[in-house]
Amino acid sequence: MSRSSAVAYAIVLPLSLLALVFLPAGSISWWPGWIFITVLILAFGISALVLARVNPIIYRARSRLQPGTKRWDKVLLAIMLPAMVAIVPLAALDAGRFHWSAVPDWLVGLAYVALLAGIALTGWAQAVNPFFEPGVRIQSERHQRVVNTGPYRFVRHPGYLSALLLFFGMALSLASFWAVIPAAFASAILLLRTSLEDRLLQTELQGYEAYSRRVRWKLIPGVW
Numbered sequence: 001m002s003r004s005s006a007v008a009y010a011i012v013l014p015l016s017l018l019a020l021v022f023l024p025a026g027s028i029s030w031w032p033g034w035i036f037i038t039v040l041i042l043a044f045g046i047s048a049l050v051l052a053r054v055n056p057i058i059y060r061a062r063s064r065l066q067p068g069t070k071r072w073d074k075v076l077l078a079i080m081l082p083a084m085v086a087i088v089p090l091a092a093l094d095a096g097r098f099h100w101s102a103v104p105d106w107l108v109g110l111a112y113v114a115l116l117a118g119i120a121l122t123g124w125a126q127a128v129n130p131f132f133e134p135g136v137r138i139q140s141e142r143h144q145r146v147v148n149t150g151p152y153r154f155v156r157h158p159g160y161l162s163a164l165l166l167f168f169g170m171a172l173s174l175a176s177f178w179a180v181i182p183a184a185f186a187s188a189i190l191l192l193r194t195s196l197e198d199r200l201l202q203t204e205l206q207g208y209e210a211y212s213r214r215v216r217w218k219l220i221p222g223v224w
């Protein structure tokens with residue numbers, strides 16, 4: 001990533017997050033929103049600094065959808081991403097303005113644990129996997145190989161597990177049950193994407209079938 005791109009990300013993303021939280025909430029003084037934003041910026045900031053040191057090529061790999069991304073994946077992303085983006089403003093509209101939900105404090109705290117676990121897990125997966133791209137494809141020009149270290153020793157798609165933790169963690173850390181609806185919808189699309197990607201890797205990536213026999217679980221150990 002160029003210096004100018006890094007600066008743009010550092011400015012645009014926090015401003016976008018501020019808008020997604022405080023415009024629906026209707027008040028810049030809504031303190032749960034500030035806690036949420038602070039936690040996200042600190043956690044993702046630390047993760048970004050670590051990745052810049054241990055696996056900097058990940059920024060190029062994740063900068064955009066690369067040529068060869070499967071058409072079905074583009075369709076799934078077009079459906080999933082709006083639902084994912086809707087989680088935060090809907091939660092802020094609920095908890096910050098209209099107070100439709102009554103989420104207990106212990107569940108909010110547990111959601112923050114899930115949120116931080118999701119950020120840590122996706123950072124760990126990206127640190128060991130140079131082929132961690134935003135789109136599904138076989139990266140033949142990069143001589144893609146099976147990655148079986150780090151969290152890939154336990155589940156075959158740790159990045160998707162971290163996304164599930166983030167979806168529900170964002171909704172409930174902002175104390176909104178209503179925001180669980182787009183989180184659940186995005187999660188359903190993600191489960192379909194996981195299944196389709198795993199099937200693709202089984203048939204087209206050398207060594208993946210043997211790896212899948214060693215690591216049985218796609219997302220959640222002991223479940224699926």
